[in-house]
Amino acid sequence: xxxxxxxxxxxxxxxxxxxxxxxxxxxxxxxxxxxxxxxxxxxxxxxxxxxxxxxxxxxxxxxxxxxxxxxxxxxxxxxxxxxxxxxxxxxxxxxxxxxxxxxxxxxxxxxxxxxxxxxxxxxxxxxxxxxxxxxxxxxxxxxxxxxxxxxxxxxxxxxxxxxxxxxxxxxxxxxxxxxxxxxxxxxxxxxxxxxxxxxxxxxxxxxxxxxxxxxxxxxxxxxxxxxxxxxxxxxxxxxxxxxxxxxxxxxxxxxxxxxxxxxxxxxxxxxxxxxxxxxxxxxxxxxxxxxxxxxxxxxxxxxxxxxxxxxxxxxxxxxxxxxxxxxxxxxxxxxxxxxxxxxxxxxxxxxxxxxxxxxxxxxxxxxxxxxxxxxxxxxxxxxxxxxxxxxxxxxxxxxxxxxxxxxxxxxxxxxxxxxxxxxxxxxxxxxxxxxxxxxxxxxxxxxxxxxxxxxxxxxxxxxxxxxxxxxxxxxxxxxxxxxxxxxxxxxxxxxxxxxxxxxxxxxxxxxxxxxxxxxxxxxxxxxxxxxxxxxxxxxxxxxxxxxxxxxxxxxxxxxxx
Numbered sequence: 001x002x003x004x005x006x007x008x009x010x011x012x013x014x015x016x017x018x019x020x021x022x023x024x025x026x027x028x029x030x031x032x033x034x035x036x037x038x039x040x041x042x043x044x045x046x047x048x049x050x051x052x053x054x055x056x057x058x059x060x061x062x063x064x065x066x067x068x069x070x071x072x073x074x075x076x077x078x079x080x081x082x083x084x085x086x087x088x089x090x091x092x093x094x095x096x097x098x099x100x101x102x103x104x105x106x107x108x109x110x111x112x113x114x115x116x117x118x119x120x121x122x123x124x125x126x127x128x129x130x131x132x133x134x135x136x137x138x139x140x141x142x143x144x145x146x147x148x149x150x151x152x153x154x155x156x157x158x159x160x161x162x163x164x165x166x167x168x169x170x171x172x173x174x175x176x177x178x179x180x181x182x183x184x185x186x187x188x189x190x191x192x193x194x195x196x197x198x199x200x201x202x203x204x205x206x207x208x209x210x211x212x213x214x215x216x217x218x219x220x221x222x223x224x225x226x227x228x229x230x231x232x233x234x235x236x237x238x239x240x241x242x243x244x245x246x247x248x249x250x251x252x253x254x255x256x257x258x259x260x261x262x263x264x265x266x267x268x269x270x271x272x273x274x275x276x277x278x279x280x281x282x283x284x285x286x287x288x289x290x291x292x293x294x295x296x297x298x299x300x301x302x303x304x305x306x307x308x309x310x311x312x313x314x315x316x317x318x319x320x321x322x323x324x325x326x327x328x329x330x331x332x333x334x335x336x337x338x339x340x341x342x343x344x345x346x347x348x349x350x351x352x353x354x355x356x357x358x359x360x361x362x363x364x365x366x367x368x369x370x371x372x373x374x375x376x377x378x379x380x381x382x383x384x385x386x387x388x389x390x391x392x393x394x395x396x397x398x399x400x401x402x403x404x405x406x407x408x409x410x411x412x413x414x415x416x417x418x419x420x421x422x423x424x425x426x427x428x429x430x431x432x433x434x435x436x437x438x439x440x441x442x443x444x445x446x447x448x449x450x451x452x453x454x455x456x457x458x459x460x461x462x463x464x465x466x467x468x469x470x471x472x473x474x475x476x477x478x479x480x481x482x483x484x485x486x487x488x489x490x491x492x493x494x495x496x497x498x499x500x501x502x503x504x505x506x507x508x509x510x511x512x513x514x515x516x517x518x519x520x521x522x523x524x525x526x527x528x529x530x531x532x533x534x535x536x537x538x539x540x541x542x543x544x545x546x547x548x549x550x551x552x553x554x555x556x557x558x559x560x561x
Contacts (some may be wrong), residue, residue: 016036016230016231016232016237016238016239016302016306017228017230017237017306017307018034018228018229018230018231019227019228020034020049020225020226020227020228020229021225021226021227022224022225023054023222023223023224023225024051024106024212024214024222024223024224024225025054025214025222025223026104026214026215026216026217026220026221026222026223027214027215027217028141028142028143028144028145028147028148028162028215028216028217029142029143029145029217030142031142031143031164031211031212031213031215032211032212032213033209033210033211033212034209034210034229035207035208035209035210036207036208036210036231036239036240037206037207037208037233037239037240037241037242037468037469038197038205038206038208038231038232038233038240039205039233039234039235039240039243040197040198040199040200040204040205040233040234041196041197041198041199041234042196042197042231042232042233042234042240043194043195043196043197043230043232044110044195044197044208044210044229044230044231044232045193045194045195045229045230045232046108046176046190046193046195046210046229047189047190047191047193047194048189048193048227048228048229048230049189049190049193049225049226049227049228049229050187050188050189050225050226050227051106051178051180051186051187051188051189051190051223051224051225052185052186052187052223052224052225052226053180053184053185053186053187053221053222053223054221054222054223054224055221055222103179103180103181103182104162104179104180104182104216104219104220104221105162105163105177105178105179105180105215105216106177106178106180106212106213106214106223107163107164107166107175107176107177107178107211107212107213107215108175108176108177108178108190108210108211108212108213109131109164109166109171109173109174109175109176109210109211110173110174110175110195110208110209110210110211111126111129111130111131111171111172111173111208111209111211112129112172112173112197112203112206112207112208113129113206113207113208113209114206115206115207115466115468115469118206118207118468119462119463119466119467119468119469120461120462120463121458121459121460121461121463122461126209127140127167128170129170129171129172129173130166130167130168130169130170130171130172130173131164131165131166131167131171131173131211132164132165133148133153133154133155133165133167134153135151135152135153139151139153141153141165142164142165142213142215143162143163143164143165143213143215144160144161144162144163144164144165144215145161145162145215145217146161146218148165149161153165155167162215162216162217162218162219162220163177163215163216164211164213164215172203173203174195176190176192176193176195178190180220180221180223182219182221186221189227193229205240206468206469207468208231210229212225230306232306235303236303236304236306237302237303237304237305237306238299238302238303240469241468241469241470241471241472242299242472243303244470244472244473245299245472245476246296246299246300246303248472248476248479249292249295249296249299250296252292252296252479252483253289253292253293253296255483256285256288256289256292256483257289259285259486259487259490260282260285260286260289263281263282263285263490263494263495264282266494266495266496267279267282267495269495270495270496270497273495273496273497273498274495275339275343276338276339277330277333277334277338277339277493278339278493278494278495280326280329280330280333281330281489281490281493283326284323284326284327284330284486285486285490287319287322287323287326288323288483288486290315290319291316291319291320291323292479294312294313294315294316294319295312295316295320297309297312298312298313298316313371314368314371317364317367317368317371318364318368320367321360321363321364321367322360324359324360324363325356325357325359325360325363326356327482327486328355328356328359328403328406328410329352329353329355329356330489331406331410331440331489332352332355332406332409332410332413333345333349333352334436334489334493335409335410335411335413335414335417335436336348336352336413336417337413337417337420339493340417340429340432340433341417341420341421341426341429355402355405355406355409358402359399359402359403359406362395362398362399362402363395363399365391365395366392366395366396366399369388369391369392369395370392372388373385373388373389373392407444410440411440414433414436414437414440417433418430418433418434418437421433432492435488435492436489436492439485439488439489439492440485443481443484443485446481447478447481450477450478450481454474
């Protein structure tokens with residue numbers, strides 16, 4: 001069976017002002033297409049696409065069986081089959097654009113993919129929508145070539161030969177044929193390029209596909225195409241399926257701002273009681289605010305102007321990476337007991353920071369290269385794009401390995417800290433860490449459930465989440481999960497009166513007149529019993545003095561954590 005290729009238009013899918021610069025060679029075994037989600041009423045405007053011949057014209061060649069030389073129908077009746085007229089545009093039929101004697105044709109069609117099939121794992125069968133044809137036994141053809149004619153797939157007769165197969169009985173989209181003269185240099189844009197999309201019951205808001213085909217591989221001419229084409233929805237240039245995401249990030253921006261103001265006010269009220277971990281918490285909230293602010297700004301500018309605001313786009317990516325890296329470091333520090341069982345992490349702090357930097361570096365490289373491959377694919381060669389994808393795959397594995405290291409360290413450190421608090425009878429602090437463990441376990445459980453749901457849903461014939469319309473929800477849920485954990489941690493480690501004493505002073509248990517314990521709270525006190533020595537006198541630590549009968553409080557040792 002002849003190989004059939006469907007090539008995506010070399011357009012930056014990152015903007016609804018999309019650009020197409022590349023060849024459209026005369027070939028019957030592949031077509032070019034571009035997809036978009038439009039909220040109607042809207043339009044697709046291809047008027048600025050400029051088609052130009054890449055040769056001086058054909059000097060003859062093989063003809064279709066039974067066709068006379070120069071026998072292209074040039075009587076102005078649409079070039080050969082009913083589908084040549086503009087179907088479904090509610091504005092009357094549209095004549096062939098640029099038709100002259102002996103012309104071959106570039107067919108441009110815009111089809112609406114119904115949600116009933118667009119939201120399935122396999123997607124819509126375009127032959128059921130009137131574009132292309134198959135014989136039911138695996139032979140699929142987009143163009144009416146001699147091969148397709150021999151298979152009986154061309155129902156339009158001789159006039160359809162060398163054209164895109166459009167079944168007028170099924171096709172309900174819009175069709176613009178562009179006539180190309182048989183010789184001489186030729187260059188022109190599409191005069192009837194404004195394809196309006198109205199809010200209809202059967203073809204309203206949803207996924208649309210723009211198809212361009214230069215099917216006549218015998219008499220046709222190789223072309224180049226350059227210029228921009230526009231997809232616009234009722235609300236603006238932002239893709240219709242991302243409009244909800246813009247409002248989502250706007251809501252997150254407001255929420256982060258409120259959270260940061262609340263935490264900042266608490267820090268201001270209890271500035272004398274602050275511990276270092278609370279400053280890390282405030283920094284994490286602030287970076288989270290910057291991330292969602294830049295992402296919301298990027299989508300807003302995109303919607304208004306039609307182009308990405310590259311500063312906001314890449315700043316959102318970089319700041320998001322920093323947020324994730326700092327968050328992982330923060331949780332490791334909390335689980336190691338910083339600010340609760342010890343006032344310093346010693347050499348462990350350097351290890352935490354180094355692991356965080358490694359995560360930030362690999363994750364940033366992966367995310368930036370992914371964005372680059374998507375938004376700059378009109379200037380990247382296929383080889384370069386393949387190399388970028390290979391590098392992204394490698395960086396994904398490295399990032400996953402660092403992530404696993406973080407998770408193992410978090411739960412190992414958490415178990416060690418909880419065991420220490422239990423042995424030291426520190427019930428209040430143990431209660432806080434039990435809550436921390438519950439928060440982390442619920443977050444991990446939710447992540448596992450959502451991941452399994454996503455995998456199962458991707459294999460369903462009919463997906464539960466319409467990715468064409470609400471695909472942004474799949475990533476938004478992870479943002480909500482992260483934010484829930486951050487809010488819980490901010491509440492657990494909120495600045496409050498006595499927070500410093502609570503963090504660095506041991507909780508005393510009533511066990512009679514004889515109490516002996518070890519502590520890792522502070523550095524080892526000196527041998528001097530001078531009460532004026534800072535930080536270690538029993539009075540300053542809040543311990544009550546007992547008669548000097550040998551049965552009082554004894555602190556065996558202090559250990560650097």
